[in-house]
Amino acid sequence: MTSPRILIVDDEADLRELLEITLLKMGLDVDSADSIGKAREYLAQTEYAMVLTDMRLPDGVGIELVREVSGNYKNTLVAVITAFGSADNAVAALKAGAFDYLSKPVALDQLRQMVQSALRINKSDELAHPEHAATAVSRLVGESAVMRDLRAQxxxxxxxxxxxxxxxxxGSGKELAARDIHAHSARADKPFIAVNCGAIPEALMEAEFFGYRKGAxxxxxxxxxGFFQAANGGTLMLDEVADLPLAMQVKLLRAIQERRVRKVGATVEEPVDVRLISATHQNLAECVEKGKFRQDLYYRLNVIELRLPPLRERLDDIGLLAEGILARLAPRGSRAAISAQALDALKSYPFxxxxxxxENILERALAFxxxxxxxxxDLALKQVGAPVAPETLRTAPSEPAIGESAAVPQSKPERATHAPAPAQPALAEDLPHSLPEHLDNVEREIIRRALAKTRFNRTQAAELLGISFRQLRYRMQRLSIHEPE
Structure with a gap:
């Protein structure tokens, strides 16, 4: 079995020799080129597992080679070597398709880690059939076009x-997407650490992120x-990253650029190898404009943007989502299902x-x-399902049936009257100021009448209203109906 072959592209002879010796000691085959033109000749003749190129070359810039390799050699990963402090070049290379980058002076331990990661990715690509790559096991449920495209991304x-x-x-599933990225990567067997940046007190942030020494x-x-050391070799997710205070943003930026962290109370930095994924429901670009988020950190974190669609943009997936949620919520040995009418009501709800x-709606509904x-x-939807009940009750107050009437989705409720429908449209003054509040008042009055008639015997009142005892108890809690002292 032949060893993987690496192509080094750099015009500095001493650095090329150092890189060659390091990679040869790792048991790899190595070719070297001092220009983009020479590198193109090698690429035309040999298949490489990885190309490592400098950003500044005599006949061009390394980002040109990054684009060529990414576009024309799908099985070859490309990484770049940037000058010290050239963060913009590294970001540009990553956006162009680079797998990773190294900063000068090159740290050999980081070089070895990067090459090993690249070889693991190539190996996993060989084992995974390309036809099934986009349909691998995912935590993101849904068969809508937008979800299939998201999983492929x-x-x-x-x-x-x-x-x-x-x-x-x-609530759109940002952490699930981050876990999927980790699970599909060559780091899947390494730690995945998720951190809620808004839940950590500012005074403890540095110690929580970078760790601390005894007596610090x-x-x-x-x-x-800290979190960086715990995620070493794996993935670190910074959830709600927009909540980071500015002082911590400066320290985080240095850790990302240098790939080294210093524990609180320590005098030396230690290398860390983490894949960073950030998430937020806020608009980071607006936070930058308002001065709440550092622009340089924004560009470092926002190299690739992945947008998760809200549930209202994929309502066709609600059936699959509800099925999975109920399977998880149902007690062992029992079944949980949702009626077709309830499913239609969910699909017309804005979420x-x-x-x-x-999940919260289904968990509450399952209890009733x-x-x-x-x-x-059972869904007790504020705008779609539950408010219909009192409206129907107004039509026939002598035969209340809260349970049955709520089963009619309120997509466009009809105004109940005691006389034939008027020929002229109703005036604005005839309409309630707040429909949900008006319906709650009607429902509250009917329940109070039923309870008064049964001397506050809730079981008999539920039978009188045609609903279950649990449904009555829930409505009493929601409408703040209490037994008189």
Whole structure:
């Protein structure tokens, strides 16, 4: 079996020799070129596992070679060597398709880590059939076109070391997407550490991120690693990164650029190898304009942007999502299902809280469902399902049926009257100021009448209203109906 072959492109003879010796000691085959033209000749004749190129070459810039290799040699990864402090060049190379980068002076331990990561990616690509790459096991459920495209993007992003910024509304599944990127990458067997940046007190941030030495401050009884050390070799997700204070943003930027961190109380830095993924529901570009987020850190984190669609843009996936959620929520040995009417009601609901809100709605509905089958009334949707009940009750107050009436989705409720429908449209003065509040008042009055008639016997009141005891209890809690003292 032949060893993987690496192509080094650099016009500095001493650096080329150092890189060659290091890679040969790793058991790899190496070719060297001192210009882009020579590198093109090698690429035309030999298949390489990886190309390592300097950014400044006699006949051009390395980013040209990055684009050529990324576009024409799909099985070859390319990395760049940038001058010290040239962060903009590194970001530009990553955006052009580079797998990773090294800064001068080149640290040999970082070189070895990078090459090993590249070889692991090539090996995993050989084992994975390309036809099934986009359909690998994913935590993101859905068969809509937007979700299939999202999973395909994740598979492509997993091959790179470039930082990824995941954007999307709260509850849309940003952490699941980050975990998918990690699971599809060559780092899948290494740690995945997710950090909520908004949940850490500012005074403790540096110690939590970078660790601390024993005696560094009061209470530091032992040495402790931080998030960067815990994620070493794997992936570090910075959730709600927009909540980082400016002082911490400066320290984080240095850690990203140097790939080294210094523990609180330590005098030396230690290398770390992490893939960074950031996420936020805020608009980072607007935060930069307002001075709340550093522009240089924004460009370092936002090399590749991945947008997660809100649930209202993929309502066709609600059936699959509900099925998976109910399978997880149902007690062992019991079944949980959702009626067709309830599913239609969910599909007409806007879901401002996205998938997280869907989980909460189904968990609450399952607690009220009879025999594990969720009906529209069990969902208690504010705008789609539940408010219909009192509206229907107004039509026939002598025969209240809150449970049944709530099963009718309120996509366009009809105004109930005690006389034939008027020929002229109703005046604005006849309409309630707030429809949800008006409907709640109607429902509250009917329940109070039923409870008064049964002397506050809730079981008899539920039978009188045609609903279950649990449904009545839930409505009483929601409408703040209490037994009189």
């Amino acid at each position: 994740i598979v492509r992003l997993a091959r790179s070391m470039a930082p990824v910024a995941i954007t999307g509304e709260s 401050f009061t209470g530091a009884a032992d040495d402790r690693d 401002p809280g996205n998938v997280r809100e869907l 469902a009879n025999d594990g089958v969720i009906e529209v009334a």
